[in-house]
Amino acid sequence: MATKSSIHIKPCRIASSEAHNRRTAEYMRNIGESRIYVVPELSTDNEQWINPDFGTPELRTHYNNIKQMVKEKTGRAMQEKERERKGKNGKIIKVAGCSPIREGVLLIRPDTTLTDVRKFGEECQRRWGITPLQIFLHKDEGHWLNGQPEAEDKESFQIGGRWFKPNYHAHIVFDWMNHETGKSRKLNDEDMATMQTLASDILLMERGQAKAVTGKEHLERNDFIIKKQKAELQRIEETKRHKEQQVSLAEQELKQVKAEIRTDKLKSAATDVATAITSGVGSLFGSGKLKDLEQANESLRYEISKRDKSIDDLKVQMQQMQEQYGRQIRNLQGVHNQELEAKDKEISRLSTILEKAFCWFPLLKEMLRMEKLCYVIGFTKGMVDSLLYKREAIRCSGKIYSEEYRRRFEIKNATFKIEQSPVDGNKLVLTINRQPIGEWFKEQWEILRQGLRQFAEEPPKSRGMKL
Known part of the structure; x- marks a missing residue:
C-alpha cells in the first residue's frame, strides 16, 4: 500500500521539538530501553538542515528575536497566551495567542531526500512567505508488529528477529511572521489544501484525502502509537x-x-x-x-x-x-x-x-538582559555560555567592541564575570576585573575624551604637522 502525502502544521513547542528532532542524549534516555517508537540503529539514516540566514540554530534565541522585532514594528508586545474578549453581541470570544514558530510534520517515501523537502519548503516560502528554519528527516521511527506483516505490506522489515513497521516523515520548522510588518502570516483552509497538493507533486506521492472528506482528526505521535497498539491487541x-x-x-x-x-x-x-x-x-x-x-x-x-x-x-x-x-x-x-x-x-x-523559573524569575530576567549585553560587547557564544550558564569567569586579552560607544577598547589580561549586584540582590551585573562593566565603560570613555581634548589643545607643530 503506497503512502499518501500528508502535512499537519501546529504551533512549535520549542524545547520538546528540538529535543525530539535532534535526538538529544537526554531525550533518548527518557525513551529508555523499551524503544517505544525510535530504533537507534536506524538513526544514522536521519538527515537535517538548519537555515544559515538567521544566524542562530537555537529556536529559543530566534523566538526572542521575533518578540523584539514585533515590539519594534508594531509598538506592542507580542501576545503569546490565549486570551478572551467580549464580542459585539456580548458573547465571550477566545483569541489564540501568536504562534510565530510553527512545525509541520510531512509524510515522505523511504527514498525521499533532504533536497526534495528543502524544495518543498522553498516553494512554501515563495507562495506564502513562511520561512523554513529547520528540516529534519526521520527514518528511525515506527512501531513493532506482533507477528508477520500482512501480504500487501511491503515496507515492514525485520530487526533482530522482530518485524518493524517504519513511519518515514519529515519535520519542517517555519518562521510564520512577516518581518516587514511584524504580523503573523494568515493561511486559510484553501491554502492548506494547496500545500498538501504541493507536497504530493514535489515528493512524487499520491495525494491524501482532505480531513473534510475523511472526517478524521490528526493524531499526535504518542496517541497514534497507542491507537496502533490497541488495534493490535x-x-x-x-x-x-x-x-x-x-x-x-x-x-x-x-x-x-x-x-x-x-x-x-x-x-x-x-x-x-x-x-x-x-x-x-x-x-x-x-x-x-x-x-x-x-x-x-x-x-x-x-x-x-x-x-x-x-x-x-x-x-x-x-x-x-x-x-x-x-x-x-x-x-x-x-x-x-x-x-x-x-x-x-x-x-x-x-x-x-x-x-x-517562577522562583528565580527576577534573576532570569536579568540574565537575559546580561546575555544581550554580552552579545553586543562582542563575546562569542562559548564565552556567553561560560558566563551565564556555567557561571564561570572568562579571561580575555585583546579588544572588545561596544555598540553603545562605537569604539574598540584595548584590554589586557581582563577577567569577565557575572556577579550579584551588591545594591539589589535580584539583579546581576557583568564585571571586568571586579568592576561593573558600565562603570568601566564610563572610565574608558572619559579617558578617550581626555585624550581627544589633549590632542586638540596641542600645537600643530608638536603633533608633527606643518603650519
Missing part, C-alpha cells in the same frame, strides 16, 4: 476467539465421527456374530469369522485411540496459543505502562522547571 483477541471457535468445532466433529465409527463397527460385528451363530459354533471356528471379529474390534479400538490423541493434541496447541497471546498482551501492557511512566516523569520534570 484487538486483532490478537479476535484471532484468539477465532482459534477457540475452530477448536470447539473440531472437538464436535471428532465426537460425531467417533460416534459414527463406533456405531458402524458395532453393526458390522453384530451381523457377523448372528451369521456365525446361525451356521453353528463349529462352522464359526472353522470359517475364521471369530478371528475377523477380533481384528475388527482391535481396529475399532485403535481408531478411537487415534482420535482421542488428536483431541488431546489440539487441546495442548490451544493452551500454548493462549499462553503465547497472554504473553503478548502482557508485553504490550508493559509498553503502555512504561510510556505512561515516561510521560509522568516528563510532566514532573517540567513542573519542577516551572517552579524554579
Whole structure:
C-alpha cells in the first residue's frame, strides 16, 4: 500500500521539538530501553538542515528575536497566551495567542531526500512567505508488529528477529511572521489544501484525502502509537476467539465421527456374530469369522485411540496459543505502562522547571538582559555560555567592541564575570576585573575624551604637522 502525502502544521513547542528532532542524549534516555517508537540503529539514516540566514540554530534565541522585532514594528508586545474578549453581541470570544514558530510534520517515501523537502519548503516560502528554519528527516521511527506483516505490506522489515513497521516523515520548522510588518502570516483552509497538493507533486506521492472528506482528526505521535497498539491487541483477541471457535468445532466433529465409527463397527460385528451363530459354533471356528471379529474390534479400538490423541493434541496447541497471546498482551501492557511512566516523569520534570523559573524569575530576567549585553560587547557564544550558564569567569586579552560607544577598547589580561549586584540582590551585573562593566565603560570613555581634548589643545607643530 503506497503512502499518501500528508502535512499537519501546529504551533512549535520549542524545547520538546528540538529535543525530539535532534535526538538529544537526554531525550533518548527518557525513551529508555523499551524503544517505544525510535530504533537507534536506524538513526544514522536521519538527515537535517538548519537555515544559515538567521544566524542562530537555537529556536529559543530566534523566538526572542521575533518578540523584539514585533515590539519594534508594531509598538506592542507580542501576545503569546490565549486570551478572551467580549464580542459585539456580548458573547465571550477566545483569541489564540501568536504562534510565530510553527512545525509541520510531512509524510515522505523511504527514498525521499533532504533536497526534495528543502524544495518543498522553498516553494512554501515563495507562495506564502513562511520561512523554513529547520528540516529534519526521520527514518528511525515506527512501531513493532506482533507477528508477520500482512501480504500487501511491503515496507515492514525485520530487526533482530522482530518485524518493524517504519513511519518515514519529515519535520519542517517555519518562521510564520512577516518581518516587514511584524504580523503573523494568515493561511486559510484553501491554502492548506494547496500545500498538501504541493507536497504530493514535489515528493512524487499520491495525494491524501482532505480531513473534510475523511472526517478524521490528526493524531499526535504518542496517541497514534497507542491507537496502533490497541488495534493490535484487538486483532490478537479476535484471532484468539477465532482459534477457540475452530477448536470447539473440531472437538464436535471428532465426537460425531467417533460416534459414527463406533456405531458402524458395532453393526458390522453384530451381523457377523448372528451369521456365525446361525451356521453353528463349529462352522464359526472353522470359517475364521471369530478371528475377523477380533481384528475388527482391535481396529475399532485403535481408531478411537487415534482420535482421542488428536483431541488431546489440539487441546495442548490451544493452551500454548493462549499462553503465547497472554504473553503478548502482557508485553504490550508493559509498553503502555512504561510510556505512561515516561510521560509522568516528563510532566514532573517540567513542573519542577516551572517552579524554579517562577522562583528565580527576577534573576532570569536579568540574565537575559546580561546575555544581550554580552552579545553586543562582542563575546562569542562559548564565552556567553561560560558566563551565564556555567557561571564561570572568562579571561580575555585583546579588544572588545561596544555598540553603545562605537569604539574598540584595548584590554589586557581582563577577567569577565557575572556577579550579584551588591545594591539589589535580584539583579546581576557583568564585571571586568571586579568592576561593573558600565562603570568601566564610563572610565574608558572619559579617558578617550581626555585624550581627544589633549590632542586638540596641542600645537600643530608638536603633533608633527606643518603650519
